Amino acid sequence: MARGGKDNSQIPKGRIRRTAKVAGLAGGQTARNYATKATNLTRGEEARHAAMTRRQAEAAEQILEVLGNMKGAAMKVGQVASFIDTGAFPEEFQERIQEKLAELRDSAPRVAFQDMRKVIESELGNSLKEVFAEFDEDAVAAASIGQVYRARLHDGRDVAVKVQYPGVAQAVRSDLQNLGLLMRVAKKIAPGMDSKAMTKEIRERITDELDYEQEAQAQRAFGRAWRGHPFVVVPGVITPLTRERVLVTEWAEGIGFEEVRE
Numbered sequence: 001m002a003r004g005g006k007d008n009s010q011i012p013k014g015r016i017r018r019t020a021k022v023a024g025l026a027g028g029q030t031a032r033n034y035a036t037k038a039t040n041l042t043r044g045e046e047a048r049h050a051a052m053t054r055r056q057a058e059a060a061e062q063i064l065e066v067l068g069n070m071k072g073a074a075m076k077v078g079q080v081a082s083f084i085d086t087g088a089f090p091e092e093f094q095e096r097i098q099e100k101l102a103e104l105r106d107s108a109p110r111v112a113f114q115d116m117r118k119v120i121e122s123e124l125g126n127s128l129k130e131v132f133a134e135f136d137e138d139a140v141a142a143a144s145i146g147q148v149y150r151a152r153l154h155d156g157r158d159v160a161v162k163v164q165y166p167g168v169a170q171a172v173r174s175d176l177q178n179l180g181l182l183m184r185v186a187k188k189i190a191p192g193m194d195s196k197a198m199t200k201e202i203r204e205r206i207t208d209e210l211d212y213e214q215e216a217q218a219q220r221a222f223g224r225a226w227r228g229h230p231f232v233v234v235p236g237v238i239t240p241l242t243r244e245r246v247l248v249t250e251w252a253e254g255i256g257f258e259e260v261r262e
Helices: 015-040 045-070 072-081 091-106 113-124 168-176 179-186 195-205 212-225 257-261
Strands: 132-135 146-153 158-164 246-250
Touching: 072 168, 072 179, 072 195, 113 158, 113 246, 168 179, 179 195, 212 246
Parallel strands: none
Antiparallel strands: 132 146, 146 158, 158 246
């Protein structure tokens, strides 16, 4: 798991604030597109095409940046859209956009450890020192619902500790009321996306992701199904330390999506 990402302690939670952020993206991109089209009236065909593709690439970068900071279902929309082929963008933008897409998958802006620590200790009912012999305060991965830390139990086992962002459940509920607007924004970075199917999937699945005990059950089932496989490894769940907002599993090394794709 790759480290990285900026620190981001404040996740907007209420519907008004989150709607304003997404609406600002949608409106801002529309205004810029009109400005580009107006300027294009004085350009040749090739220059017009180049200007519009550059505008699309710049818009994609901005959208991915904002969705990454919002977390919740807004970021989940960006994550799903992130599995697109950047070949449609100008060559000079492809590397930058790929970096933004990769950040959405596992290196999004982090929430400060002091805020995440409160969630861990509240869920487990003990201080970190009582539960863990060692705890690395730098998150190794961050995504739409929570982020992951590496720690060591008092019995010597290395574990991954997945912690839900404080307030993210409220953020998700707000986003579910704004999915139509979110899809309009997502279409700007993934024009070929099936927004109807994506909306249905997010509505049905994302609230389940807020319950880490339910995720733990699914992980145990996967572990049983893949037991003994020569290269597929499913980390075991540390059940006594798993709660609704904290999931503790065995630590396992792996490779990222970009490495698999290459």
